[in-house]
Amino acid sequence: MEQLKYHQLGHKICCIDTQYIRPGLASCYLIEQNGHAAFIDTGTNFTAPLLLELLKIKQIPPENVDFIIPTHIHLDHAGGAGKLMQLFPNAQLIIHPRGARHMIDPSRLQAGASAVYGESEFKKQYGDLIPIDEQRITEADDGFRIHFQGRELTFIDTPGHAKHHFCIVDKTSKGLFTGDTFGVAYPELTVNGQPFIFPPTSPIDFNPEDWLKSIDTLMATHSERAYLTHFGMVENLKPLADSLRQRIQIFTELAKQSPSKDALESNIKKYLIDEIKSTGCLLSEENLFKILALDIDLITQGLSVWLEKSTAK
Numbered sequence: 037m038e039q040l041k042y043h044q045l046g047h048k049i050c051c052i053d054t055q056y057i058r059p060g061l062a063s064c065y066l067i068e069q070n071g072h073a074a075f076i077d078t079g080t081n082f083t084a085p086l087l088l089e090l091l092k093i094k095q096i097p098p099e100n101v102d103f104i105i106p107t108h109i110h111l112d113h114a115g116g117a118g119k120l121m122q123l124f125p126n127a128q129l130i131i132h133p134r135g136a137r138h139m140i141d142p143s144r145l146q147a148g149a150s151a152v153y154g155e156s157e158f159k160k161q162y163g164d165l166i167p168i169d170e171q172r173i174t175e176a177d178d179g180f181r182i183h184f185q186g187r188e189l190t191f192i193d194t195p196g197h198a199k200h201h202f203c204i205v206d207k208t209s210k211g212l213f214t215g216d217t218f219g220v221a222y223p224e225l226t227v228n229g230q231p232f233i234f235p236p237t238s239p240i241d242f243n244p245e246d247w248l249k250s251i252d253t254l255m256a257t258h259s260e261r262a263y264l265t266h267f268g269m270v271e272n273l274k275p276l277a278d279s280l281r282q283r284i285q286i287f288t289e290l291a292k293q294s295p296s297k298d299a300l301e302s303n304i305k306k307y308l309i310d311e312i313k314s315t316g317c318l319l320s321e322e323n324l325f326k327i328l329a330l331d332i333d334l335i336t337q338g339l340s341v342w343l344e345k346s347t348a349k
């Protein structure tokens with residue numbers, strides 16, 4: 037079994053490694069309030085035992101888990117939602133209105149992903165997706181608000197990475213739970229306290245205009261920190277927002293200029309590795325590529341889908 041790895045971030049927020057694919061790739065978050073718990077993002081089915089172990093350490097009974105909140109329905113964020121809803125009998129699932137039907141009936145989600153990864157690889161990575169009773173699902177529109185044991189959480193619609201993506205504003209921590217909308221920043225790539233951040237332009241919803249607006253919306257909340265699913269907390273958001281905006285533009289330019297998908301992939305790879313090296317990062321090119329391989333693949337695929345759609349218009 038995987039080992040539980042977590043760290044406290046202050047404001048009763050805990051970052052947990054979901055152990056998806058490799059350590060340090062994907063996290064989820066526990067918020068504790070008055071002996072109750074809410075989880076933001078879930079990892080996959082295989083993350084569930086880790087979350088149970090953490091609750092035990094914190095002496096929070098499974099009955100006191102009030103909310104399961106995937107930021108969007110991509111499976112590294114929501115793949116374990118059905119399993120957690122089984123384990124936590126009093127929990128309510130909060131999800132973007134565009135994602136709800138796939139939580140009630142995940143068969144299309146599973147079929148789609150199995151087609152991409154192959155059935156056996158899907159099972160290995162995610163297990164079987166578990167349907168969730170409609171009665172236990174709350175759809176959060178833009179501006180929706182809950183009071184979790186007195187703690188106010190506000191949901192904002194943030195398309196661009198995915199149409200079914202919201203972010204959550206937590207007044208208590210002056211923080212944002214951003215899923216994939218505020219980019220990806222792996223801890224290994226942080227140099228002198230400065231994270232290296234980039235937009236995961238994954239298939240099939242990538243939309244640069246929407247995404248740039250979503251970043252503006254996030255910045256307009258005047259939050260002081262963001263809790264990224266990939267991976268951990270970042271602060272001093274302004275320069276990070278600027279880098280994200282710039283890289284969304286650069287990625288779309290590279291997509292337009294590259295004569296083929298293979299060329300695009302090698303251009304994205306070269307761009308990211310050159311940029312990271314210019315920060316003074318001392319990791320070898322080989323190690324950098326290991327860290328980024330999956331993202332480079334998804335970024336390329338997402339840009340290709342976007343380019344096809346935008347040229348078909």
Ligand SMILES: [Zn+2]
Nearest residue numbers: 110197198216
């Ligand atoms: Zn995603």
